[in-house]
Structure formats: C-alpha cells, structure tokens
Amino acid sequence: MRQQENEKLIPIVLEAHRYSKGTYGTRRMSDEITEYGVCCGRYRARTLMNLAGVKARQKRKFKVTTDSKHKLPVASNLLQRQFSTQAPNQAWVGDITYIWTSQGWLYLAVVLDLFSRQVVGWAVSNRINKKLVIDSLLMGIWRRNPGPGLIFHTDRGSQYCSNAFQKTLKTNKMFSSMSRKGDCWDNAVAESFFGSLKTERVFLNNYKTREEAKKDIFDYIEIFYNNKRRHSYLGNISPKTYERLWKLKKAA
Helix, strand or coil: HHHHHHHHCCCHHHHHHHHCCCCCCHHHHHHHHHHHCCCCEEEEHHHHHHHHCCCCCCCCCCCCCCCCCCCCCCCCCCCCCCCCCCCCCCCEEEEEEEEECEEEEEEEEEEEEEECCCCEEEEEECCCCHHHHHHHHHHHHHCCCCCCCCCCEEECHCCCCCCHHHHHHHHCCCEEECCCCHHHHHHHHHHHHHHHHHHHHHHHHCCCCCHHHHHHHHHHHHHCCCCCCHHHHHCEEEEHHHHHHHHHHCCC
C-alpha cells in the first residue's frame, strides 16, 4: 500500500524539484506533498526524494560590495535590525547585487517588504547608478501605493545617499534608514534574498547576454519567488500567499 502511494507521489516530487530548480529540501518538499492532501513529514519527504533520485542543491558563498566611499549625507539606522512588521508597507529594504554575463556585468536593485519578504520593486541595468535604485523604488511605489511613514532601509552606497534618491523618498513621505558602516547584518533580509537568487538561479546558468539574464531574473522574482517559493520565515508558504491569508484573516 505504501509503495503504491509513494509511486503516485514521486511525480509531485519531480515537478516540485523541477520548478524550484532543485532548491527544495525535505522541509519545503514535505509541505508541497501535504498540500496535495497526503500527510508527509520530513523523513518521508527524504525517502520520496531518494526514490525520485533528486536532492537539494547546496548554497555557494558570494561576495557583495558597496560603494560607501563618498561624502554624501548618511541617514541614521532607524530599522535597528527589526526585520518583522505587523502589516505590509511599514518597512522596506533595498540593495544592489552583481550578475555576470558574457557581455559584462548586469546590476540588479531590489526592494523587499519586510512583512512578507515579497519583492515589490526591482530594476536591472548595465550601469550601477542612482537611476537603478530609483527605478526599483518607483516600481514598488507604483505597485503598492504605500501611505506616509514607511521606513526604507539600505546600505550606505552612494546611489542610496544621492540627492535624487533621497528626494524621491521625501516626495513619497518615506523615512530613509541606513546600515552602520561595514555591517552587512543590518540589511540581512536583502542579503538573504540575493543568496537565494544566486544559489537557486544565477549560479545554475551561464548567461550569454544581459537580456538573457534579465529574462531569467524576471522569471525567478515574478513567477517563482513571489508566487511559489516556500519561505521558511513565513511558515513555508510563498510571500503572496502569506499576504493573501493575512488579508483574509483581517477581513474576517
């Protein structure tokens, strides 16, 4: 009986392994199987993954650099590592990372809502400048239309300290918050996202063009991460599912 049931569950395991690009371990895989109506703990998930011949990919280390050698004004650390909020659009975090292609570097700026870890804004460019981070912020504003008082936390990079970026924050009644010098843990949520992005997608590919990388980043953020990827901080559900359930509970 158990053998027959396992045989029926293996296609589910293979499909989850495929769309997660091999990044689901036993915890997320067990939740995936349980969602299909079969109670499944981590040990059984491991057995099913072994039967299916799949395993989770291991994370690789990566280096993030920040251009903080400038004389622009720096904001205080308002966030103080308070990485949880009670509702959406209370605190966002932003950061920039580098992605290599055969045409050269592609720079990605993201904006995440700390409530659900959802990527609410992002932008890519072959130049790392203030326009890159402003574009990512404007996408978040366009999508979420946050009320006044939102805290936007970043590192001390010159792009975020620029007059143009700070003016965009003030125009939208947001408060700028910045990490302490040389302390990556003050922006740990953004760093964690980039770690997932690179482990689960970027390191698996050799991009020939920036356009190819851009399309893959879109797929990761908009199709997989926000909508499907199970996030341990959220109880192993996706960011959009987390927000949807919160709204339903609030309306009840």
